[in-house]
Amino acid sequence: MTDAVRILMCAPHHYEVDYVINPWMEGNIHRSSRERAQAEWEQLHQVLETYATIEQIEPQQGWPDMVFTANAGLILGDNVVLSRFFHAERQGEEPYFQQWFESQGYKVHVLPKSLPFEGAGDALLDRSGRWLWAGYGFRSELDSHPYLAKWLDVEVLSLRLVDRRFYHLDTCFCPLTDGYLLYYPGAFDTYSNRLIELRVPPEKRIAIDEVDAVNFACNSVNIDRIVVMNKASDSLKQMLTDRGFTPLETPLGEFLKAGGAAKCLTLRVNEPHQESPQTSTVQNRTIQIEGHLLDSGLVNQVLDTIVAGGGSFQVANFQLGAQRLDTSVAQVKVSAPDSTVMADIMGQLIDLGATTISEDTIAANLVAVTQAGVAPDDFYATTIYPTEVSIDGEWLKVQGQRMDGAIAVANTPSGKIVRCKLLRDLQLGESVVVGSEGIRTKRNTTTIKKAATEEFSFMGAGVSSERRVELVVEQIAWDLRRIRDRGGKVVVVAGPVVIHTGGSEHLNRLIRDGYVHALLGGNAIAVHDIEQSLMGTSLGVDMQRGTSVHGGHRHHLKAINTIRRCGSIANAVEQGILTSGVMYECVKHQVPFSLAGSIRDDGPLPDTKMDLIEAQADYARLIEGSDLILMLSSMLHSIGVGNMTPAGVKMVCVDINPAVVTKLSDRGSIESIGVVTDVGLFLSLLIQQLNKLTGQYDRV
Known part of the structure; x- marks a missing residue:
């Protein structure tokens, strides 16, 4: 049986690492020893000729990687698919290998020039001859696989390589006699690992760890029960021995500097052809x-x-x-x-x-x-x-x-x-x-064109830094003014931080001046706003002095109780009990609002919708037809609104937490932007800019 095995090799007379086309070459430029490489190659040659007939191709000056004959092409029966090298540094090898194949009587198939495929380095026959494993991702293109199936009359299974250290399939994958497989799972994506597991039963899979993988243990030459490799750990050698294989180590450190070992240095030229369905699932x-x-x-x-x-x-x-x-x-x-x-x-x-x-x-x-x-x-x-x-x-x-x-x-x-x-x-x-x-x-290219011509645009769904806040505020002020003047619609989504940071007076102003056409939030913003209006505190903190008030921890409950006694926020306004604040301005200026409750809400206020589905529907109703949505420090409500808002609506998310604004910008809409800043400061700057636009420069 072993006498029938024929292997092509190329002496390393011109071998040298003088360029970088894989990670192993990095740091090894001109650091290889041709003398040591020759000695290692001869030792490998000597080991292999015990089990196979070795044939040689003449090495050529200027092509140092020609020693890696595995990449010359892929042979099955009388057919060979000539390699199309990915890198120009190896493309000059192609005519020499083609000439050798033709001289041996093979039918040579040549892929389109722009379709990379690197031979038996990226295509390995299951040792029972039932199918061909073909790699892609770094050196070979997936589109080459249907050609392999057609020309070689074989079923092709495609495996994607994802670790650039293992740029060829044979660096991390070695089919063995009787259907066994030696491989490194970390070199493949999830789909490929699943495909391997479907085709190779568990008892025949020999998965190695990274230590053996980086020593190119998978880059082995398998002849019957002999496995010739560069180096293997004791545990791996034991696993092979337990399955009836004899591992033979032959050091190839000089060739590892170029990203190759035993398998890379050899090409089996008499792979037997067995009938199998000519298929590729590509x-x-x-x-x-x-x-x-x-x-x-x-x-x-x-x-x-x-x-x-x-x-x-x-x-x-x-x-x-x-x-x-x-x-x-x-x-x-x-x-x-x-x-x-x-x-x-x-x-x-x-x-x-x-x-x-x-x-x-x-x-x-x-x-x-x-x-x-x-x-x-x-x-x-x-x-x-x-x-x-x-x-x-x-x-x-x-x-x-x-x-x-x-x-x-x-x-x-x-x-x-x-x-x-x-x-x-x-x-x-x-x-x-x-x-x-x-x-x-459909993406709105009109919006993109408009953005490209405006000095202050919402391009890129980006997250603004502090130094750009003034520029963003200027753009938002212009938008608010234009939308109001043409009868458009602006929706504000606000969290209780607006009240805590002293932003309520500025939001009140926006509502009074007709810049806000709907307000969305949770139970908390309304409670804290009403607490401030009734008692001058927010969460028990005096908003003027910034100090805690004795008994202030009960203030928010008192606020809730007061509104519940009235029956609704609107009733509290009509009865003269609630005379200021964000909710007061909404009622007085007929700005619709919707408060969505949560499990943590105290009370809640009678206006708060504790039915989540009802609240979502109400939110969707209020944002319909909006031109701009201003999201002010309310992560959950902002994300919820963002999910139900179609493209074409400008969204501005203001929050001190970058994670919140990034979440909104990740929607991918070019009309959206995130501003990382204090919401109170943002609202103050916005009012100042609106004052400039209307000719009012007095301080708010």
Whole structure:
């Protein structure tokens, strides 16, 4: 059996580390010893020729990595797929290897020039010959795998590498005789590890730790029951021995400096061909994205999303806008190892505004609701962006757009109605869109153009630092003035910190002057505001002196009791009991408000809605049609409002805690901004700026 094994090697006559194309080369430039490398190579050669026939290819001046023959190509039977090297430093090796393969009578298959694939370094045959493991992520592209399946007539299983130290599959993965597998799980993503576990039974998986992995224990040559490797720990050698293998160590430290060991230095040239289904599960889609792709960073987001999701991409076309305000268009071919991964990636790309390019309009997948308030599995989760769904060859706009909902389709006498609904609101008789087919979202490029021309813009959904607060306040003041003057709508979401920091007098002014058209908050802001109005304290602290008042811890309960005696906040105002404060101004100027309760509320006030679903519905009603939402130090209420607000509404989140404003800016809307500062200071600056706009410079 062993006499039939033939291995191709290349002497290290020109071997040297004189460039960096992998992490192992970093710090080793010109630090390798050709003399030691020659000695190590000869020792490996001597060990292998005991079990196999060694053939050699002539080394070539100027190509030091030619010694790593595993990367020359992939051989199965009489066919060989020639490598397409990723780095220019190795591309010159290709014609020499091609000439050698042709001289040996192999049928040589050549991949497209722009499609990297690095041979048996990234493709390893299961030792029973049933399928081919193929790696991608660093040196080989996923799109090369269907070619391997076709040309070699073999089933291809795609594995994604995620640790740049293990840039080739054979650095962390070694199929062994009788279906055993020696591998390092940390080199692969979750999907790939799951695929390995599905194909290789537990008793045949030999998972190694990082110590053995960095010594390239997986970069071994397996011939029958012999495993030739650079180095292995005692525990690993014992594991191999227990399974009937004989590990043989042969030091290859000089080659580790270039990122290779025993397997890298060899290419088995007579891999037996066994019949297997010619399949590859690789999926392809072509998407199009349009907008200010460079300014907004959208193109980077799209490409990063594809790679992070386990896919690969090729930019098929990129038309950059000729002028500053022109939009750009990019077409990207997306590849994924199977349909499940593709669906996950496409779902995220659709959220970014990508559309699928197809000759035929792909219809959305609809599944009937079988239990009220419960969506089918794999339902599409909505975003803040306007969405359309393809049904019966027509794109229908989704009504009631909001984040974290499902798309429900109902048949009515006037036709199909497509609406974004919370899971709890789904009803029998409706269908829900599942998967990501037949869905497209739209980003508002008009808003982007406008932002690009304004000196103070909300570009990038960023979090402002303290030194920019004045600039942001100036922009907000202009927006408030314009919205009020044209009859628009501003909603304020406020927390009790507004009262504690002395911001209530400024919020009162905004309400009186017609800048606020709805107020949202919890029980606490109303209680603390009323406590201040009735007793001059907030949580028992004198707001004028900043000192605790004797018995002040009871003040908020007294405030609640007073309003409960009146029956409502409005009744307290009408009865002359409540004569100032934020809630007073709302009642006097007919500004609607909604107070959502929580489990920690004292009382609560009679106006507070303790039914969460009722409160959410009331919030949604009040923010409908808003042009700007000003969020003032209320984390939970701000996040809740953000989730139910569609794109196109400007949102300003002010909080001293950066985590809160970051949470809101992560929605991705370019109309949103977070301001990290004291909310009382912010409101004071806002009133000062509004005074300037109206010609009033007197201090508030």
